[in-house]
Amino acid sequence: xKLRLFLLFLIACLLFAAGVAILNVPYNFYVTALTQGVxxxxxxxxxxxxxxxxxxxxxxxxxxxxxxxxxxxxxxxHFSNFIVPFPIHHPQIxxxxxxxEKEGLPDLGAIFMDTSHIELFSFITDGVYPFKIxxxxxxxxxxxxxxxxxxxxxxxxxxxxxxTKDVLLNxxxxxxxxxxxxxxxxxxxxxxxxxxxxxxxxxxEKEQLLDIHYYSEKQMGVLEVFDIDERYMSExxxxxxxxxxxxxxxxxxxxxxxxxxxxxxxxxxIRFEESSPDSxxxxxxxxxxLSFYTQIRQEGLAYLYASWSHVLDRKEFLREMITFLERGKxxxxxxxxxxxxxxxxxxxxxxxLGKHEVLDEKLKRKIAEELEKEILHEQSKQADPSEGDxxxxxxxxxxxxxxxxxxxxxxxxxxxxxxx
Numbered sequence: 121x122k123l124r125l126f127l128l129f130l131i132a133c134l135l136f137a138a139g140v141a142i143l144n145v146p147y148n149f150y151v152t153a154l155t156q157g158v159x160x161x162x163x164x165x166x167x168x169x170x171x172x173x174x175x176x177x178x179x180x181x182x183x184x185x186x187x188x189x190x191x192x193x194x195x196x197x198h199f200s201n202f203i204v205p206f207p208i209h210h211p212q213i214x215x216x217x218x219x220x221e222k223e224g225l226p227d228l229g230a231i232f233m234d235t236s237h238i239e240l241f242s243f244i245t246d247g248v249y250p251f252k253i254x255x256x257x258x259x260x261x262x263x264x265x266x267x268x269x270x271x272x273x274x275x276x277x278x279x280x281x282x283x284t285k286d287v288l289l290n291x292x293x294x295x296x297x298x299x300x301x302x303x304x305x306x307x308x309x310x311x312x313x314x315x316x317x318x319x320x321x322x323x324x325e326k327e328q329l330l331d332i333h334y335y336s337e338k339q340m341g342v343l344e345v346f347d348i349d350e351r352y353m354s355e356x357x358x359x360x361x362x363x364x365x366x367x368x369x370x371x372x373x374x375x376x377x378x379x380x381x382x383x384x385x386x387x388x389x390i391r392f393e394e395s396s397p398d399s400x401x402x403x404x405x406x407x408x409x410l411s412f413y414t415q416i417r418q419e420g421l422a423y424l425y426a427s428w429s430h431v432l433d434r435k436e437f438l439r440e441m442i443t444f445l446e447r448g449k450x451x452x453x454x455x456x457x458x459x460x461x462x463x464x465x466x467x468x469x470x471x472x473l474g475k476h477e478v479l480d481e482k483l484k485r486k487i488a489e490e491l492e493k494e495i496l497h498e499q500s501k502q503a504d505p506s507e508g509d510x511x512x513x514x515x516x517x518x519x520x521x522x523x524x525x526x527x528x529x530x531x532x533x534x535x536x537x538x539x540x
Contacts (some may be wrong), residue, residue, distance in 0.1 A: 256257035283334035400430035
């Protein structure tokens, strides 16, 4: 009798242990996939860097009011598909156009610099992509129960969770196989968390990701990514609008108050507004109402550049922008990216200054670049014996200027001989 009772007790214990183990299977799979990675018929997910498992809310060091805007230092423009701020009268910040050629129309942005021509902040558009709920690439998420869990949420909720949810909060690393799993509402949380991690991998794996943040007021994800220059912080904005994501890259000088304020102003100001030729016409009309003195300066550039951003295929607009800016005395730095884009895209700079004047300015810039390279790499380069020692930096610059002009003269003489 006692033996029979013992056997019944043993069988009951085994059944209980088996039941607990079965209950633990989904949870243990979930924990293993998140903490170690898993390769199986149902899910292929490597252990990702730690930053993929955490989300966060975007925080600002400076909350930008309307004070500087009322003073006329900044003005918001409809630029490409966004409303963004430009420093039109700021005493400490100037901006240059930033144009990146690619197949089709270029990406546009701007570089904000201080009065010493050091980059403080920059932004540039970086394409668009449709936001899709990825449930068919992995067998686990193709099951009806997984799809039901995922599609019970609105697309906007999934988008926000992609940047905010910390998927390791409910993981008990000390959990034992034969102990009851934590209360995690059945399969819903494990499946949804694994789905989010798989989405982050799919959408963010091309980035050299450092951190994930979200700006809920604008449905905007902000990813901090690796920058080769440790003095700068690079971020990629993912702006969600009507199921489409618009990317903008930004770059901020670290440990600089003015740069940090420019970044915070940009992030707090930016909002989506679809590009249109009508907007171009409105901005251009406002430009024509400015005084001539204003048109040929920084403010005029902001109007023309914003207006052109909506009609990039109109080369006559680019020509007019260059012509106006050439009338200003100190606009060469702003003109350079426009010259380079026009020459590369249309085969001409559209300059009215004349060939030699433009070339002389480019020559000076080239000399400055070469001198900077030489200073940076002086120890690793062999000195040219013919150059000798220079008594002062001014003497060295004069030497290279004369040398470059001589090379240009020789080149011109060769061209004349070839023309004959």
